[in-house]
Amino acid sequence: MAEKNRAPRLGNSADGVSSLLASLTCILMGLVIGFLALLILGWITLAQDGNTVSFGEMLGKTWNSGFKAILSGGFYKTANAMGMGVRTEILQAAPLIMTGLSVAFAFKTGLFNIGAAGQYTVGAYFALFGAIVLKLPWWACLLASAIGGAIWGAIPGFFKAYLNVNEVITAIMFNWIGLYGVNTLIYQGGSGPMYNTNTTKTYTIKQVSPDSLLPTFNIPIGDKGYFGKMFLPTIGIFIAIAVAVLIWVVLNKTVFGYELKACGFNKNAAKYAGINDRKNIILSMTIAGALAGLGAGLFYLSGSKEWEPLVSTSLPATGFNGISVALLASSNPIGCIFSAIFISHITVGGGFMDAGIFPSEVSSIISGVVIYLCAFSLLFRSGIRKFFAREPKKAAGKGKEADA
Amino acid sequence: MWLLLKYTLLYASVLALVALGGMFSERSGIINIALEGIMVIGGLMGVVAINLFNAAGIPVVLGVILTILISGAAGMLYSSLLAFSAVNLKADQTIGGTALNLLATALAVVIAKRINGSDSPKISYNSTTNKVLSNLNFSFQIGPLTLNWFIVVALAALVAAWFILYRTRFGMRLMACGEHPQAADSVGINVYKMRWCGVLISGLLGGIGGMAYIVPAVGDWNFEIGVAGMGFLALAVMIFGQWKPAGIAAAALFFAVFRAMANIFDSIGFLNALNWPKEIYNMMPFLASMVVLAFTSKKSRAPKAEGVPYDKGSR
Numbered sequence: 030m031a032e033k034n035r036a037p038r039l040g041n042s043a044d045g046v047s048s049l050l051a052s053l054t055c056i057l058m059g060l061v062i063g064f065l066a067l068l069i070l071g072w073i074t075l076a077q078d079g080n081t082v083s084f085g086e087m088l089g090k091t092w093n094s095g096f097k098a099i100l101s102g103g104f105y106k107t108a109n110a111m112g113m114g115v116r117t118e119i120l121q122a123a124p125l126i127m128t129g130l131s132v133a134f135a136f137k138t139g140l141f142n143i144g145a146a147g148q149y150t151v152g153a154y155f156a157l158f159g160a161i162v163l164k165l166p167w168w169a170c171l172l173a174s175a176i177g178g179a180i181w182g183a184i185p186g187f188f189k190a191y192l193n194v195n196e197v198i199t200a201i202m203f204n205w206i207g208l209y210g211v212n213t214l215i216y217q218g219g220s221g222p223m224y225n226t227n228t229t230k231t232y233t234i235k236q237v238s239p240d241s242l243l244p245t246f247n248i249p250i251g252d253k254g255y256f257g258k259m260f261l262p263t264i265g266i267f268i269a270i271a272v273a274v275l276i277w278v279v280l281n282k283t284v285f286g287y288e289l290k291a292c293g294f295n296k297n298a299a300k301y302a303g304i305n306d307r308k309n310i311i312l313s314m315t316i317a318g319a320l321a322g323l324g325a326g327l328f329y330l331s332g333s334k335e336w337e338p339l340v341s342t343s344l345p346a347t348g349f350n351g352i353s354v355a356l357l358a359s360s361n362p363i364g365c366i367f368s369a370i371f372i373s374h375i376t377v378g379g380g381f382m383d384a385g386i387f388p389s390e391v392s393s394i395i396s397g398v399v400i401y402l403c404a405f406s407l408l409f410r411s412g413i414r415k416f417f418a419r420e421p422k423k424a425a426g427k428g429k430e431a432d433a
Numbered sequence: 434m435w436l437l438l439k440y441t442l443l444y445a446s447v448l449a450l451v452a453l454g455g456m457f458s459e460r461s462g463i464i465n466i467a468l469e470g471i472m473v474i475g476g477l478m479g480v481v482a483i484n485l486f487n488a489a490g491i492p493v494v495l496g497v498i499l500t501i502l503i504s505g506a507a508g509m510l511y512s513s514l515l516a517f518s519a520v521n522l523k524a525d526q527t528i529g530g531t532a533l534n535l536l537a538t539a540l541a542v543v544i545a546k547r548i549n550g551s552d553s554p555k556i557s558y559n560s561t562t563n564k565v566l567s568n569l570n571f572s573f574q575i576g577p578l579t580l581n582w583f584i585v586v587a588l589a590a591l592v593a594a595w596f597i598l599y600r601t602r603f604g605m606r607l608m609a610c611g612e613h614p615q616a617a618d619s620v621g622i623n624v625y626k627m628r629w630c631g632v633l634i635s636g637l638l639g640g641i642g643g644m645a646y647i648v649p650a651v652g653d654w655n656f657e658i659g660v661a662g663m664g665f666l667a668l669a670v671m672i673f674g675q676w677k678p679a680g681i682a683a684a685a686l687f688f689a690v691f692r693a694m695a696n697i698f699d700s701i702g703f704l705n706a707l708n709w710p711k712e713i714y715n716m717m718p719f720l721a722s723m724v725v726l727a728f729t730s731k732k733s734r735a736p737k738a739e740g741v742p743y744d745k746g747s748r
Contacts, residue, residue, distance in 0.1 A: 066543070070543070070547060077550075141528075143527075143531060188723075188726075188727065192726075192727045192730055192731065193730045193731050193733070194723075194727060197466065197527060198665075198668065198672070199726075201665045201668075202669070202719045202722055202723050203719075205662045205665075205716070206716050206719050206723075209713070209715045209716040209719075210712075212712050213713060213716075216710070217710075218710060342658045343657060343661075349531075349535055352528070352531055352535075353535075356528065388542065388546040388547065388552075390539045390543045390546070391539075391543060393535065393538070393539035394536060394540060396535070397532055397533075397535040397536030397539050397540075398532075398536065400528065400531065400532035400535065401529060401532035401536060403532075404518055404525050404528040405522040405523070405524035405525075405529070
């Protein structure tokens with residue numbers, strides 16, 4: 030009896046551990062490939078100059094002016110073009126947690142939300158509109174950004190539920206429609222109410238409506254505090270963490286979350302149990318969209334960047350990085366917090382490399398490789414699980430022998 | 434009007450090439466959402482080859498043929514990453530494809546920056562920088578109409594695709610693997626091999642399609658924007674064309690008209706008079722594809738087994 034009770038619990042903990050180990054394997058392999066990419070880039074540069082260098086020297090250069098920065102740039106107190114390392118990491122982690130949650134939430138309900146980038150874009154527009162035009166307080170602007178994302182997320186849900194169009198295709202199309210739409214609405218031929226013709230960006234929130242900026246915090250170390258006085262991290266990171274916990278509770282501890290998950294697990298069985306699958310598909314996508322939109326609010330209401338309608342010709346990377354965040358976390362909302370911090374860490378670190386030799390996009394290569402590996406991490410996971418399962422099996426075998 | 438025709442044919446050839454690639458992949462049972470990334474890699478390698486051959490000073494005709502082949506080969510090589518994960522490792526095809534799309538843009542930017550030796554991801558291949566082989570060599574004139582060689586390639590690919598799919602043993606087997614791989618396997622068809630072939634053909638056509646999008650239209654390309662959603666539009670073209678070569682040709686022309694308007698709306702009298710911003714025209718092909726998909730998806734005839742990894746041991 031005791032053995033029977035222990036078996037499922039063992040299985041569950043091994044499941045969590047194997048997911049974690051699989052993710053760590055993905056990260057490790059991604060980093061190794063990133064290091065190799067840097068090594069090749071460094072070798073090309075040195076070869077161009079016509080120097081002959083030993084392999085050891087090259088390794089040293091790659092490490093010192095490239096890879097070390099990727100690994101530790103997010104901890105730097107020094108600043109580069111993006112700002113102080115630690116502050117930037119905290120700043121970028123908050124929206125990444127949100128887009129990661131958006132993708133993870135959809136995954137849990139059986140949908141692939143590749144549209145986080147578009148929902149993020151529309152959320153950014155709503156947040157900026159609330160701040161610059163309506164001059165609302167920050168919490169109202171955040172609410173607006175979530176509503177914007179929710180609208181953009183509901184569309185693919187509707188197309189899937191009622192018109193049988195795959196949510197991936199709809200979301201991709203609406204990513205671009207959202208991007209071009211937001212650019213048009215902000216620019217309006219140069220006469221948009223949010224568009225500052227002098228800077229060719231939207232107005233800075235700090236000047237137009239300081240109440241719309243997220244509150245900041247500081248760590249009381251030293252006489253000016255850890256982050257100094259000029260640029261402080263916002264409370265966005267705490268909001269994101271709180272939302273992650275909330276999503277975990279909704280998915281795991283409520284009937285509503287259970288219904289959504291059941292729908293994703295087996296649509297027909299859910300239908301048979303009396304769950305309205307169409308309603309649930311639309312609801313899932315709406316919530317996923319709201320999460321991504323809120324992420325944009327957390328980023329743009331920090332006042333560290335303005336929207337540039339004339340040069341924003343590609344979709345925001347934060348949206349797509351959300352996919353890496355969710356996959357690394359095996360769609361666990363709490364896991365998303367850590368994987369988002371990791372992705373933010375290597376992205377910020379990439380900016381600290383010697384840009385003359387190593388383009389900062391090497392960190393995008395690393396996160397791309399990580400998702401590619403995550404796509405078949407099931408393989409790692411079952412391998413790790415087998416490794417863990419070895420001992421219980423032996424025990425079971427022994428039990429049989431005893432019976433005989 | 435000649436200008437509208439020029440750009441319509443240009444984009445139609447791009448969309449047809451890439452959509453045909455997607456068709457081969459999906460007919461074999463693999464969803465190829467990585468077409469966007471394959472286009473980026475194909476386009477990048479094509480452009481790099483143009484500049485290399487320009488520096489080497491090889492004959493123009495040979496240069497044109499070789500660069501097109503190189504872009505196709507690069508696309509094939511890149512698509513093998515998808516085939517490996519989707520066929521051999523039975524990974525989730527949509528996620529694998531998405532990863533390859535992200536990776537392609539990152540790789541392209543890093544390579545472009547390294548080639549420039551600066552922080553600019555823009556590569557030039559126009560007639561002012563390139564004296565021997567430039568983007569102009571890929572176009573030719575018939576009367577007032579400018580055409581390019583990729584239109585010829587696309588037409589050849591359409592005819593070949595129709596022939597291969599419906600008139601050869603290979604094509605029939607490929608389609609069988611996309612509809613019912615277990616049945617195909619039971620009569621001795623190697624499903625893994627056929628799916629690899631489907632994905633590799635999509636890589637070839639996608640790579641050439643990427644170059645067809647980048648090279649004839651402009652003289653320099655900023656690789657930061659990838660191919661601006663063209664690969665995804667090609668997916669819509671494939672669905673609208675119902676996974677059939679003739680349908681794809683018609684759908685490609687339909688979408689190309691919308692895409693072409695974004696380039697030349699200011700030189701057409703009545704469109705210019707509307708005074709709409711350029712972004713509206715950029716948006717139009719995507720909106721059109723959604724409207725079309727909304728009306729056609731209910732009776733869509735997608736290959737039955739697409740997206741499902743084939744496992745010999747399962748039943």
